[in-house]
Amino acid sequence: xxxxxxxxxVEYKNVCPPEEKPDMINHPRHYCREGAIECIDExxxxxxxxxxxxxxxxxxxxxxxxxxxKNDGYEDLEKSDWYMRRYxxxxxxxxxxxxxxxxxxxxxxxxxxxxxx
Numbered sequence: 001x002x003x004x005x006x007x008x009x010v011e012y013k014n015v016c017p018p019e020e021k022p023d024m025i026n027h028p029r030h031y032c033r034e035g036a037i038e039c040i041d042e043x044x045x046x047x048x049x050x051x052x053x054x055x056x057x058x059x060x061x062x063x064x065x066x067x068x069x070k071n072d073g074y075e076d077l078e079k080s081d082w083y084m085r086r087y088x089x090x091x092x093x094x095x096x097x098x099x100x101x102x103x104x105x106x107x108x109x110x111x112x113x114x115x116x117x
Contacts, residue, residue, distance in 0.1 A: 025082055026082065053091055056086045060080050
């Protein structure tokens with residue numbers, strides 16, 4: 001099933017391409033189904049950008065924490081950097097979205113007086 005990004009607010013960064021050699025940092029095959037969106041984009045679709053932002057920040061710590069324990073550590077540090085970049089993108093998206101909700105003119109607000117009597 002191909003995902004149609006026009007029906008949601010999620011911008012799909014990674015439609016899983018068929019690859020001869022998998023890119024373990026940017027498009028790991030184990031988080032990808034050919035022709036579908038990647039797992040991280042599906043997480044954002046289901047839980048929203050704010051939850052996904054925090055998920056990414058947690059993964060930054062996880063990959064840095066374990067760097068060098070499974071291999072030379074290079075891949076884990078690269079993956080940590082990838083999650084930090086995604087975190088920053090999502091943080092900006094969330095902040096821009098929150099600002100758009102808060103933007104209004106004084107004339108748009110109905111003033112209601114309150115009385116304690």
